[in-house]
Amino acid sequence: MAKQIEVSDLDAYYGSHKAIAGVTMTIEPRAVTAFIGPSGCGKSTFLRTLNRMHEVIPGARVEGKVRLEDEDLYGPNVDPVSVRRTIGMVFQRPNPFPTMSIFDNVAAGLRLNGRFSRSELNGIVEESLKGANLWNEVKDRLGKPGAGLSGGQQQRLCIARAIAVRPQVLLMDEPCSALDPISTLAIEDLISRLKLDYTIVIVTHNMQQAARVSDKTAFFNLAAQGQPGMLVEMDETSKIFTNPAKKATEDYITGRFG
Amino acid sequence: MTVQTGIQPISAGRRVKDRAVQVLVYLAFAVAVIPLLSVLWLVVKNGLKRFDVEFLTHSMRNIGARDAGGGAYHAIVGTLEQVLLASLIAVPLGLLTAIYLVEYGNGGRLSRIISFFVDVMTGVPSVVSGLFVLAFWVLVLGMSFSGFAGALALSILMMPVVVRSAEEMLRLVPNELREASYALGVPKWRTIVKVVLPTAFTGIVTGVMLAVARVAGETAPLLLTVFITDSINTDPFHGPQMGLPLYVFDQAGRPTDTAIDRAWAGALTLILIVMLLNLVARLISWWRSPAKRGS
Numbered sequence: 024m025a026k027q028i029e030v031s032d033l034d035a036y037y038g039s040h041k042a043i044a045g046v047t048m049t050i051e052p053r054a055v056t057a058f059i060g061p062s063g064c065g066k067s068t069f070l071r072t073l074n075r076m077h078e079v080i081p082g083a084r085v086e087g088k089v090r091l092e093d094e095d096l097y098g099p100n101v102d103p104v105s106v107r108r109t110i111g112m113v114f115q116r117p118n119p120f121p122t123m124s125i126f127d128n129v130a131a132g133l134r135l136n137g138r139f140s141r142s143e144l145n146g147i148v149e150e151s152l153k154g155a156n157l158w159n160e161v162k163d164r165l166g167k168p169g170a171g172l173s174g175g176q177q178q179r180l181c182i183a184r185a186i187a188v189r190p191q192v193l194l195m196d197e198p199c200s201a202l203d204p205i206s207t208l209a210i211e212d213l214i215s216r217l218k219l220d221y222t223i224v225i226v227t228h229n230m231q232q233a234a235r236v237s238d239k240t241a242f243f244n245l246a247a248q249g250q251p252g253m254l255v256e257m258d259e260t261s262k263i264f265t266n267p268a269k270k271a272t273e274d275y276i277t278g279r280f281g
Numbered sequence: 282m283t284v285q286t287g288i289q290p291i292s293a294g295r296r297v298k299d300r301a302v303q304v305l306v307y308l309a310f311a312v313a314v315i316p317l318l319s320v321l322w323l324v325v326k327n328g329l330k331r332f333d334v335e336f337l338t339h340s341m342r343n344i345g346a347r348d349a350g351g352g353a354y355h356a357i358v359g360t361l362e363q364v365l366l367a368s369l370i371a372v373p374l375g376l377l378t379a380i381y382l383v384e385y386g387n388g389g390r391l392s393r394i395i396s397f398f399v400d401v402m403t404g405v406p407s408v409v410s411g412l413f414v415l416a417f418w419v420l421v422l423g424m425s426f427s428g429f430a431g432a433l434a435l436s437i438l439m440m441p442v443v444v445r446s447a448e449e450m451l452r453l454v455p456n457e458l459r460e461a462s463y464a465l466g467v468p469k470w471r472t473i474v475k476v477v478l479p480t481a482f483t484g485i486v487t488g489v490m491l492a493v494a495r496v497a498g499e500t501a502p503l504l505l506t507v508f509i510t511d512s513i514n515t516d517p518f519h520g521p522q523m524g525l526p527l528y529v530f531d532q533a534g535r536p537t538d539t540a541i542d543r544a545w546a547g548a549l550t551l552i553l554i555v556m557l558l559n560l561v562a563r564l565i566s567w568w569r570s571p572a573k574r575g576s
Contacts, residue, residue, distance in 0.1 A: 076460065079459075079460060079463055081388075104463075104466055104467070105466065107464055108465070108466025109466075112464035114461065114464075118458055118460075121458075121480060122476075122479040122480050122482075131467075131475075131476075132466065132467065135462070135467040135471050136465075136466060181461070185464070185465070
């Protein structure tokens with residue numbers, strides 16, 4: 024299931040503003056890659072370029088190459104919808120569909136994409152909720168609105184929704200920043216279990232979190248305010264946090280700026 | 282000059298200002314509500330005199346100028362048909378326009394032009410829309426006066442109201458929901474149909490009802506397009522029809538007390554129909570709301 028992502032010389036723009044410049048990296052399958060860096064350095068933007076969610080914003084565009092194994096995601100004949108079906112995403116704020124029940128939320132990606140029998144759906148929903156570690160908490164109230172859950176549960180519901188369509192890669196944009204420590208812990212446990220099956224990329228502001236959950240860490244920074252963000256370095260997480268190659272990384276990690 | 286710090290009681294000046302503004306707000310509320318209530322009161326008081334079964338089931342056919350009796354059945358049928366037809370034209374068009382403006386327009390040139398003309402249409406006096414249909418549909422195309430011609434005129438008035446209210450409701454749908462749907466690999470059109478529209482459904486229904494209420498009481502455009510008749514005509518596509526506003530206008534212009542009473546009863550019927558439609562809309566939104574289904 025899990026696939027490797029290769030990015031080469033990627034620039035992303037919002038209108039005429041260049042948000043990130045010249046990012047080249049390889050994201051390993053069945054591993055967690057964390058993106059860290061100060062606010063506005065383009066790490067979320069970069070994450071969104073990986074499943075073509077960036078271009079949803081009016082005026083936004085991308086130059087460069089992103090390859091998932093052998094496929095060029097920005098190739099001329101590639102349907103962005105199919106890219107997003109292959110590369111799922113979890114957002115910063117939990118965003119369950121307010122008009123749908125817990126069950127319908129998890130089944131949304133399947134229902135909106137094709138025909139599934141009720142029993143197929145039941146199976147996939149249960150499996151996804153178990154995968155997101157939420158099944159035991161909600162199995163008796165699958166018909167209730169998803170918006171009625173707590174923040175942490177909602178976020179796990181969103182993860183269940185994302186894995187229900189069986190993506191090959193899961194992108195997470197600060198999935199714990201709106202959650203309390205206990206919910207955060209639950210999500211982090213979940214991430215370490217999910218990485219057995221998926222390629223996971225997580226953006227985080229929390230460096231302890233990056234150190235805890237990730238195998239590789241990429242540090243992004245921008246030269247100055249208004250300049251595009253870029254990749255400073257990427258390496259094994261243990262190396263980034265103990266013996267980074269660049270001075271800027273060390274300064275950021277030790278809290279000297281940002 | 283000393284700067285006072287610490288916790289202090291509310292100063293006299295702020296107390297006075299608070300009182301004054303409070304009085305002003307209540308006064309404004311009263312000024313707005315009193316005419317409304319008095320209109321409602323008058324209509325109910327005068328309308329109940331003739332609001333009976335005969336009134337609701339009979340037309341004005343063969344009712345002489347001085348006769349009592351008679352009813353507004355033909356007008357009720359006409360109004361329901363005309364408003365329904367107008368809604369069938371205006372709601373899909375208005376909704377699609379709103380979807381274009383919010384989901385596809387991106388503030389581009391075309392969407393700004395559409396927006397501008399919707400604003401212009403909001404300001405079109407109702408007589409003008411009636412005149413337009415009279416000139417174009419009846420005089421140029423040679424169609425007859427009919428309920429459908431009236432519905433055309435009403436739909437012109439309805440459309441901008443539907444567009445504006447639906448547009449606002451669609452804009453209230455958080456972008457995060459659209460992104461969540463895209464991220465699941467759902468195409469844009471399905472996202473709009475399955476996620477955006479259901480989320481905005483309650484608000485859109487309310488907006489449509491406001492538009493219906495607005496056109497249900499229009500008289501001038503009907504006068505020019507539907508004409509007036511005393512007989513029952515259930516076919517909205519051929520021949521003159523009646524409408525409740527026309528009925529009220531027609532009866533109120535007659536010199537006898539019985540006619541005046543019928544006019545009041547007609548006005549009461551119109552208000553009740555609009556209220557009933559509103560109630561139905563509320564029920565639909567309540568029935569569709571997730572809060573209810575969840576419990």
